Amino acid sequence: MYKLLIVDDEPQILEGMKRTLDWEKYGFGSIETSETIEDAISKAVAFYPDLAIFDVCIGKDRGYDAIRRLNELGLPAKYIIMSGYSEFEYAQEAIRCGVKDYLLKPVNRTKLQQVVEKIIVEDLHGTLEGADHDDVNIDPVLGVRYDSLSKLVNRILLMVKTEYTQNITLKMVAEQFRMNGTYLGQLFLKETQMKFSEYIMAYRMLRARERILSTDEKIASIAQSVGYSNPGYFYMHFHSFFGKSPSDLRK
Incomplete structure (x- = not known):
């Protein structure tokens, strides 16, 4: 049983x-909670959890510290x-x-489920009985397993997943990794067969489609929520990617 x-x-x-x-369904037999960093560290040392979920801001402290x-x-x-x-x-x-993932509040249940299942299978070497969860381990844009990609590309994909709502660029990613932007772009293209700009656009389109199909939000609001400040560009990219407009998809 996991902790x-x-x-x-x-x-x-x-x-x-x-x-x-x-959580019990996923094999977590023990759950502990903490409201302070000091208590969390003490409990973690005594409790020895398999998985720990930290808020990024805990009082004046930071979860990543x-x-x-x-x-x-x-x-x-x-x-x-x-x-x-x-x-x-x-x-x-x-x-x-x-960290394995960075989830925005309010935490989406489906997203949390996917991350937890991925950790159980890939990191805790457990199994998910009774269902086919192979898609959890596959990148939604590239269609390949995460463990088939290099550590560097997986880190880039994590940054896209956490920052796609912002104006993330290859230059920003390259600066984070202290690498030459052109060289990093070439490495990403060689491994994924996609330019970085193409990947982030595709990822934004998939996230937009999810929200269009699962919510009643206005299209303009969804466009902004996936990183498009200009609705016109969003409509153009969406139609080019899916072959139909956002409103046609929602019908």
């Missing part, structure tokens, strides 16, 4: 996260960061700490 630690300074968030998934400390202590847990802020700096620090 889960959830860390947030808001008690209602802790209770909500405990109810978001049927606690993760960094636990990494230094050699704790073999896997980590997820959740945040109410889509801040590039927070995503950068999360990546440096080796």
